[in-house]
Amino acid sequence: LNQLKNRQKPPLFQSYLLTKSKKKIPVEIAVTYLEGWRDNELVGQGNIRDISLSRNVLNRLKKSEEKYRGLIENLDVGIARSTPGPPGRFVEVNQAMVDMLGYPKSELFKVNLAYFHENPDLGADILETLAAKGCVKDREFRLIREDQSVITVSYIGKAIKDADGCILYVDEIIEDITTRK
16 A cells, blocks of 8 residues: 555555355456546556466476476486587486586586596587487497596487477486496
8 A cells, every 4th residue: 555655556466365255266356556546536447356266276287296296306216308409508407417417416517427437538529329210229338427436327318309300409318327237
């Protein structure tokens, strides 16, 4: 009300209303000061929108996201999404990938993917296969960890392409097979 008295637009806010049957529903409320009335009269127009459905959809999406994020975070293999290179970069990684490479998660997003490869030219070969076939399966190569130790990994990658066939990003599964080798 103070914002309306000062002829300011109050922010959009959420609250609850009771229906005639006493059911509590979430609503979004927008209020606007109306010009053209007498100077001493405060007049506002309010719009109230039932957001039950959108809130329900958001809650279901949040639960679904939590379920799949939990699945990905709890796997013992590295899961990543990267941009095509060069200069390819990680845009998403799970905790197993962070642990495998030994870098803080934020650092993984700052460098070109070739930085992690023992053979930096290998990325171009993988990208070429992804562009031609859409996927790479059971490829083995070596990565350099943050402590400069080298690990052998098994790689699976799938290119996600746009309607024109250009690679938007690459989804990857990377398993440390050093001990097995």
